[in-house]
Amino acid sequence: MPAIDDDLDTAALAYAAGLTGATPAERGLLRDRMTEQCLPFAGRLARRYRSRGEPLEDLEQVARLGLVKAIDRYDPARGSFTAYAVITITGEIKRHFRDRTWGVHVPRKMQDLGLELGHATAALTGSLARNPTVAELADRLQISREAVLEVMESAAGYSSSSLNVPVGSDGAEFGDLIGGADRDLDLVDDRVTVTGLLLRLPSRERRMLALRFYGNRTQAEIAAELGISQMHVSRLLSRALAWLREAMLQDTPPRWECGGDPAGPGMRVSVSHSGGQMTVHVTGEVDRDTAGRLRVGLRHALRVAGPDRVVADLSGVPLIDAAGIAVLEEAGVPVTGARPYVARILVLAGLSS
Secondary structure (H helix, E strand, O other): OHHHHHHHHHHHHHHHHHHOOOOHHHHHHHHHHHHHHHHHHHHHHHHOOOOOOOOHHHHHHHHHHHHHHHHHHOOHHHOOHHHHHHHHHHHHHHHHHHHHOOOOOOOHHHHHHHHHHHHHHHHHHHHHOOOOOHHHHHHHHOOOHHHHHHHHHHHOOOOOOOOOOEEOOOOEEHHHHOOOOOHHHHHHHHHHHHHHHHOOOOHHHHHHHHHHHOOOOOHHHHHHHHOOOHHHHHHHHHHHHHHHHHHHOOOOOOOOOOOOOOOOOOOEEEEEEEOOEEEEEEEOOEOOOOHHHHHHHHHHHHHHHOHHHEEEEEEEOOOEOHHHHHHHHHHOOOEEOOOHHHHHHHHHOOOOO
């Protein structure tokens, strides 16, 4: 080999001398002859890497590309052509392995550290007669343990397996063994349906559901924030959830129990006259948010008809709280048509008449 290398150095000197004063055509001819003479040399360098998983034909092509670069950049004043060609060709081959053979993109710094880690592992294994630990590798390379673990993880990205690789004898593929059924996928339809139904609930019920199930707030905390009792919160939540369950099972959402469409105006107050008596009809829940509306309606009726000719009809009221009781006590009017649940509250409040 030294004789051949010496021949290449001599040929390179002659090639460089022949370029002086040559025409472009003559330069091309000299370059082709020099390249043809050096091809076996490039092939020998390529065969050094043939056992690393790359086809030999590809490595030879890369080596020849490096050879052409070495010939084009050769300067006799800088030393031996053979030494320069070895460095150039080997660099091209290593660059090929770095850029083309990794299964995923890994930064060059990690690739270089991976090579150093491989050499350090081999050296420590020989001296310690066992596999080195992460701490020992970190001390050897003068890097942190986290960096060693990161290099080990990135090294796993050098070669990747195809998801279509057959496994077993039943024709299954490797991709069939990865992943599984997404259980949340079956809940997509239910979640979309619930979203639409929630928009049909009154704003207070929507807020309470959001605080309870998305904000993880307790019923006592919700009651304090809304200014109502914890028992009232419990009743409202139970009724809203019962309505949602019933609506989920029907094509057409059922009527909201408060006496109107959940998206409607809420509590309503209307007045009717019969036999000289004025009846104030109340529909919907009477609570802190709506008690003021009931107070205005009762005061108007009392001004028009007088205190002895006004009756409050609560047949359309499914729920009343302390604010509504206070309005009825203030008005002092008889109550009629109260539902059983509302009637029990009126009795406890001393408004049984």
